[in-house]
Amino acid sequence: xxxxxxxxxxxxxxxxxxxxxxxxxxxxxxxxxxxxxxxxxxxxxxxxxxxxxxxxxxxxxxxxxxxxxxxxxxxxxxxxxxxxxxxxxxxxxxxxxxxxxxxxxxxxxxxxxxxxxxxxxxxxxxxxxxxxxxxxxxxxxxxxxxxxxxxxxxxxxxxxxxxxxxxxxxxxx
Amino acid sequence: xxxxxxxxxxxxxxxxxxxxxxxxxxxxxxxxxxxxxxxxxxxxxxxxxxxxxxxxxxxxxxxxxxxxxxxxxxxxxxxxxxxxxxxxxxxxxxxxxxxxxxxxxxxxxxxxxxxxxxxxxxxxxxxxxxxxxxxxxxxxxxxxxxxxxxxxxxxxxxxxxxxxxxxxxxxxxxxxxxxxxxxxxxxxxxxxxxxxxxxxxxxxxxxxxxxxxxxxxxxxxxxxxxxxxxxxxxxxxxxxxxxxxxxxxxxxxxxxxxxxxxxxxxxxxxxxxxxxxxxxxxxxxxxxxxxxxxxxxxxxxx
Numbered sequence: 402x403x404x405x406x407x408x409x410x411x412x413x414x415x416x417x418x419x420x421x422x423x424x425x426x427x428x429x430x431x432x433x434x435x436x437x438x439x440x441x442x443x444x445x446x447x448x449x450x451x452x453x454x455x456x457x458x459x460x461x462x463x464x465x466x467x468x469x470x471x472x473x474x475x476x477x478x479x480x481x482x483x484x485x486x487x488x489x490x491x492x493x494x495x496x497x498x499x500x501x502x503x504x505x506x507x508x509x510x511x512x513x514x515x516x517x518x519x520x521x522x523x524x525x526x527x528x529x530x531x532x533x534x535x536x537x538x539x540x541x542x543x544x545x546x547x548x549x550x551x552x553x554x555x556x557x558x559x560x561x562x563x564x565x566x567x568x569x570x571x572x573x574x
Numbered sequence: 575x576x577x578x579x580x581x582x583x584x585x586x587x588x589x590x591x592x593x594x595x596x597x598x599x600x601x602x603x604x605x606x607x608x609x610x611x612x613x614x615x616x617x618x619x620x621x622x623x624x625x626x627x628x629x630x631x632x633x634x635x636x637x638x639x640x641x642x643x644x645x646x647x648x649x650x651x652x653x654x655x656x657x658x659x660x661x662x663x664x665x666x667x668x669x670x671x672x673x674x675x676x677x678x679x680x681x682x683x684x685x686x687x688x689x690x691x692x693x694x695x696x697x698x699x700x701x702x703x704x705x706x707x708x709x710x711x712x713x714x715x716x717x718x719x720x721x722x723x724x725x726x727x728x729x730x731x732x733x734x735x736x737x738x739x740x741x742x743x744x745x746x747x748x749x750x751x752x753x754x755x756x757x758x759x760x761x762x763x764x765x766x767x768x769x770x771x772x773x774x775x776x777x778x779x780x781x782x783x784x785x786x787x788x789x790x791x792x793x794x795x796x797x798x799x800x801x802x803x804x805x806x807x808x809x810x811x812x813x814x815x816x817x818x819x820x821x822x823x824x825x826x827x828x829x830x831x832x833x834x835x836x837x838x839x840x841x842x843x844x845x846x847x848x849x850x851x852x853x854x855x856x857x858x859x860x861x862x863x864x865x866x867x868x869x870x871x872x873x874x875x876x
Contacts, residue, residue, distance in 0.1 A: 408601075408605045411604065411605055412601040414601075415600055415601040415604075416601075419595075419600060419601075420594065420596055422596075423594050423595070423596045428587055433594055437596065441600065441604050441607070444600075444604045445608050448605065448608045505579075505582045505583050505586035506586040509583065509586070509587070520583060521587065524583045524584040525587040552583075
């Protein structure tokens with residue numbers, strides 16, 4: 402494919418599928434900004450391999466997103482190594498307190514990449530355990546155990562967030 | 575058993591992403607980056623000599639002159655380093671830029687489950703030389719084994735914690751102290767270093783000299799990563815050849831950014847412990863927790 406054709410094809414692809422892919426990428430990466438970076442990496446791979454891809458390129462991009470995310474994609478180490486705070490949770494204010502669904506997402510993005518990827522594929526993408534295993538290149542047993550571990554951690558971390566919110570509410574009353 | 579939580583997760587993810595849209599220039603940026611990399615790959619062979627020369631300069635700056643001290647085997651060094659970290663587990667740990675005054679600090683350096691931990695973050699100085707922010711995180715170390723929360727290369731490390739966050743905003747002359755949840759990452763350096771070293775993620779380069787002291791240089795084995803920059807491409811650490819405590823680390827990112835940081839472990843005297851607490855100047859107003867952190871002034875260097 403010539404450069405101009407490739408650019409047009411990419412623009413069309415992003416216009417048609419970009420938002421949907423971004424939403425998945427944002428969940429996998431932990432934020433909208435990181436999600437767009439992740440999506441950009443997957444799209445670059447698409448450009449490199451487009452000629453050799455059979456079928457819908459979206460499948461290729463999705464698979465790339467899943468695998469990049471599950472492999473850690475980017476070392477999420479503190480860039481300012483000596484800055485203490487890695488990811489501050491927003492201050493809790495009962496007047497503007499977010500509901501439990503927000504808390505779930507806040508803690509979801511802090512799970513290890515593979516656990517998070519499994520949960521995103523299972524509950525956002527609504528894939529079956531077998532489909533998730535196939536997408537991530539692992540066994541169904543691995544998906545089952547990662548799902549269970551992810552949900553346990555989600556439950557623990559959500560409970561912790563609830564306790565903190567309750568403490569903040571008590572402080573104000 | 576988890577159907578409620580599963581539904582919450584599903585709804586939360588949908589709600590979180592509902593209004594997200596790609597940047598209008600995403601396709602153009604991606605294509606341009608692809609073309610640039612394509613061009614760069616073609617030129618890599620010709621540029622290799624220059625890259626080697628640049629690396630040599632960086633290495634000379636970062637390493638200091640090598641000496642002829644006796645080499646040490648990795649397993650021996652690992653054992654001594656871990657033992658040394660244990661001996662200073664109750665000290666205050668300062669991590670700072672070389673030559674910069676000690677500020678901030680974490681106590682204790684390697685917290686055990688159930689211990690109270692205080693981490694001072696700041697004072698942060700803006701580009702105008704003025705302090706604009708200061709703060710402290712206090713929490714009880716969770717009962718679970720904290721080392722289990724660190725992965726070998728620290729990139730997924732971080733402890734989900736509940737505690738108190740104190741913030742002083744010198745720009746707005748306000749302060750706050752709030753219960754909150756937060757994640758602490760590499761602040762628990764001693765624990766992080768332990769995890770990294772105990773997992774054998776390093777190679778001993780050899781003896782050297784650093785700031786007039788005998789040191790041992792280690793190369794942290796960074797896994798290959800060719801994806802979206804910036805990511806860490808090289809990391810070195812120096813430990814004291816006598817005490818085996820970490821002295822300095824050096825990190826280089828794929829975008830060329832480099833950072834160097836020194837570690838200092840000091841016994842927790844009352845005076846030093848008092849300095850872990852940010853000072854609230856007279857006349858500052860206490861504000862609610864939703865307002866306390868405030869935003870940085872435009873002059874802040876971060």
